[in-house]
Amino acid sequence: MSAGAAEPVVVLGAGLAGLAAAMRLPSKAVTLVEREETVGGKARTHRRDGFTFDVTGHWLHLRDTTVRALVQDLLAGEGLVEIGRRAKVWIHDAMVPYPLQANIHGLPGEVRRRCLAGFLRARAGRLIRRRPPPESFDDFVVTQYGQALADHFFTPYYTKFWGLSCNRLTSDWLSGYFPTPSTAQVVGGALGIRQDSVGYNTRFLYPAKGGIDLLPRALLEAANGHGRLSVRLSTDVDEIDLQGGRIKLTSEPGWLGWRALVSTIPLPDLLDRIPGLPPRIAAARRELRSVPLRYLNVALRAPTMMREHWVYVPEGSYPFYRMGVFTNAVPEMAPPGCAALWVEIADRSGLLDLSSVISGLERMGAIGSADDVLFVEQRDVEHAYVVFDDARQAAVDLLLGWLAGHHVFSCGRYGGWAYGSMEDAILDGFLAASRVMAINGRQVQRGGRGVSRYPL
Numbered sequence: 001m002s003a004g005a006a007e008p009v010v011v012l013g014a015g016l017a018g019l020a021a022a023m024r025l026p027s028k029a030v031t032l033v034e035r036e037e038t039v040g041g042k043a044r045t046h047r048r049d050g051f052t053f054d055v056t057g058h059w060l061h062l063r064d065t066t067v068r069a070l071v072q073d074l075l076a077g078e079g080l081v082e083i084g085r086r087a088k089v090w091i092h093d094a095m096v097p098y099p100l101q102a103n104i105h106g107l108p109g110e111v112r113r114r115c116l117a118g119f120l121r122a123r124a125g126r127l128i129r130r131r132p133p134p135e136s137f138d139d140f141v142v143t144q145y146g147q148a149l150a151d152h153f154f155t156p157y158y159t160k161f162w163g164l165s166c167n168r169l170t171s172d173w174l175s176g177y178f179p180t181p182s183t184a185q186v187v188g189g190a191l192g193i194r195q196d197s198v199g200y201n202t203r204f205l206y207p208a209k210g211g212i213d214l215l216p217r218a219l220l221e222a223a224n225g226h227g228r229l230s231v232r233l234s235t236d237v238d239e240i241d242l243q244g245g246r247i248k249l250t251s252e253p254g255w256l257g258w259r260a261l262v263s264t265i266p267l268p269d270l271l272d273r274i275p276g277l278p279p280r281i282a283a284a285r286r287e288l289r290s291v292p293l294r295y296l297n298v299a300l301r302a303p304t305m306m307r308e309h310w311v312y313v314p315e316g317s318y319p320f321y322r323m324g325v326f327t328n329a330v331p332e333m334a335p336p337g338c339a340a341l342w343v344e345i346a347d348r349s350g351l352l353d354l355s356s357v358i359s360g361l362e363r364m365g366a367i368g369s370a371d372d373v374l375f376v377e378q379r380d381v382e383h384a385y386v387v388f389d390d391a392r393q394a395a396v397d398l399l400l401g402w403l404a405g406h407h408v409f410s411c412g413r414y415g416g417w418a419y420g421s422m423e424d425a426i427l428d429g430f431l432a433a434s435r436v437m438a439i440n441g442r443q444v445q446r447g448g449r450g451v452s453r454y455p456l
Contacts, residue, residue, distance in 0.1 A: 007257040008230070009436055010247055012237060013264035015041020016422055017412030019219035020429025021262045022229055025436060029228045031256065033249060035236040038213070039220050041264070042381070042413075043422060045213035046297065049374075051340045052333040053297040055381065057310050057324045058212040059083075059204035060422060067423050071205065074218035079208035083329050085201055089312045090364050091153065098312065100153050101145050102181035102188075102195035111152060116190040118146025123183055140171040144180075157314035160321035160346040162385065163291050173388045173419035176200060210326065210333035215422075237265070240274045242406040260436045264412035264429070266290070266383045267399060281402055287395035288417055292348045293384030296357065298341040298367075299334065299374040306366045318360040319353060321346050325366070338374070341366060352378060386417050409435050 009025055011018045014034035018041070022032050038044065046053045060080075062068040072080060087098035096106030104115045122143060125131070134140035141154040158166050179199035181189070189195045196202070207214045223229050235251040246255040263270045271277060271285045310324030326333040326340040334340040343357060354376060361367045386392070396417050403410050411432040413420045420428070 007245070007259045009260045009262065010256065010258040011262045011264070012270070013041060013412070013415070014039035014216070014220070014231070014233075015264055015412065016043050016216060016219065016425040017041075017415065017429040017432070018262065018264040019216055019223055020426040021264070021411070021433045021436075022429075023219055023223040024430050024433035029230070030223075031230045031232065031258075032223070033232045033235050033237065035234070037234050039231075039233075040213045040216040043212050043216050045211040046377070046379075047211070048377070049299070050335040051297075051299045051338070052210040053326065053340060053342060053377075054212045055379070056293075056295050056322075056342050056344060057326075058422065059201070059206055059309075059329070060212075060215075061201040061204050062423050063200065064423055064427060067426050068205075070426070071215065074222060075207060075214060078214050078218075080205045081208050081330065082203055082205055083309070084203055085196075085199075086308045086328065087310050087312070088308045089153065089314070090318075091314060093363075095308070095311070097194055097196060099179035099181065099195075099198055100312075101149055102179065102185045102198045104149070104186070104190045105192040105194075107152070111148070112190060114148040115146065115152065116187070118148035119186055120146075122146040134171055136167045137169040137171050137174075138167045140174070141166075145186075153314050156316060157312055157321060160314065160316070162387070163346070163348055164387065168389055170388045170390060170392075172393060173386075177419065177421075206329055208330065208332075210330040212422075219426075237273050240270075240408075242274060242408070245407070259407070260439055261408040262429075262432045262436060263403075263408060263410045264415040264425075266414040267396070267410055267417040269383075270403075270408075270410060270415070271399065278402075281399065284395040284398045287391040288399075289387035289389065289392075290383040291385050291387060293381040294345040294348050294352070295379055295381075296343040296345065297377040297379065298343060298361075299376075300339040300341065300367060300372045301337075301374045302339070302368060302372040303337060304328075304339040304341070304366055305368065306364070311364065311366075313360075313364075318363075319346055319356045320344055320360065323361070323364075323366065383414055386414075386419060388419070392417065404435070407436075407439055 008029040008031045011022050011030060011032045014032055022030050042055050043058055044055055088095040089098055089100045092108055094106060097103040104112050122145060134143055141150045155166055181198045185195050185198060232251055235249050238248040238250055240247050246257045248255050268285055268288045304325055306325055309328050313321055320343045323343040358370050400410055409432040411428040412425050
């Protein structure tokens with residue numbers, strides 16, 4: 001690679017991972033490239049007529065003490081509120097506390113009996129005989145919770161969520177995000193003991209006046225603090241020359257040299273900008289799959305009777321699989337007496353049946369009537385969820401290792417082609433910056449199993 005030490009570190013993508021990396025690179029010139037007009041990536045906020053909408057729910061579930069202290073410091077002037085989770089599952093025309101597997105007392109009597117019996121059979125089966133690791137997500141939920149819970153909730157919900165059959169998915173993405181109540185909690189929940197504190201996201205932080213985009217703005221200001229950050233907004237990448245250590249941007253006629261490249265853009269998009277991929281790398285790139293997201297921002301001219309922050313909707317008669325109410329967390333996200341909702345649509349490509357969506361929200365009690373709807377905005381996200389199939393891990397390992405050998409560190413939820421939270425994105429950016437700062441001191445290590453596992 002011919003790039004010299006005087007050339008900048010180029011960071012592609014000004015989402016949380018890219019901003020965190022830029023913030024951790026104070027000693028060298030950094031060029032931050034973002035194709036949109038503003039920073040934030042998926043942590044972006046849209047505002048209209050006094051209503052505030054994030055890209056669906058973007059609550060700050062912070063488990064890492066370093067990140068928590070950083071966020072509290074960055075947003076000290078804005079104010080943060082800590083909120084106890086209010087989440088439910090709308091099933092059999094009733095609101096059942098989340099997670100369902102720990103609260104099956106809310107199900108109809110016969111369904112509750114089958115779910116508890118199925119869980120106890122699955123539990124006994126795991127104790128009596130050793131079972132091989134589950135090969136698919138379907139195997140995982142049946143082994144852990146029994147066939148009845150799989151049939152009533154897990155399989156229908158996650159089929160709507162992914163838009164794929166669950167037997168085509170591995171369970172790799174579950175670690176750290178899937179509520180795993182104990183046997184005592186499941187049995188207690190079946191007997192009517194409410195379990196509201198199960199799972200990683202029982203409490204969350206959020207800006208006091210609403211809008212998660214306050215966080216990326218604060219990260220940008222912190223990254224600018226060292227005075228050597230060049231920000232290129234509304235700028236995309238045309239081509240990347242790995243051997244020459246240079247990049248061609250849409251906003252410039254010539255090439256820009258780099259000493260290292262941190263990429264947080266979707267991994268397949270990065271690879272598509274590198275001409276002449278070796279055959280094995282091109283083959284691995286073809287194994288990368290994702291599903292898009294279609295969601296609606298819904299403004300109500302009247303309050304909602306729903307108290308929940310978000311609700312899971314597994315049943316196929318509803319055209320959406322999850323919805324939430326921003327204003328139940330922060331009332332300031334809508335004008336007085338109004339409410340701001342989001343709705344995640346199961347059909348990612350067909351014609352939107354808005355009347356069916358509104359009807360479903362009425363049946364759940366999220367809106368009083370269709371007349372309460374002030375406006376609806378449809379928004380689409382191309383790469384929303386990485387598909388965790390059998391081919392993903394080997395392909396990601398190969399691709400990230402190959403890129404690292406060229407001083408290209410692809411990180412974050414989409415750069416690492418993984419599943420993660422906002423906190424994970426920040427940590428991934430920090431780790432990528434550490435790898436960049438290490439390249440002058442020793443050889444960059446190849447490989448790694450995914451984001452959040454970069455060797456230091």
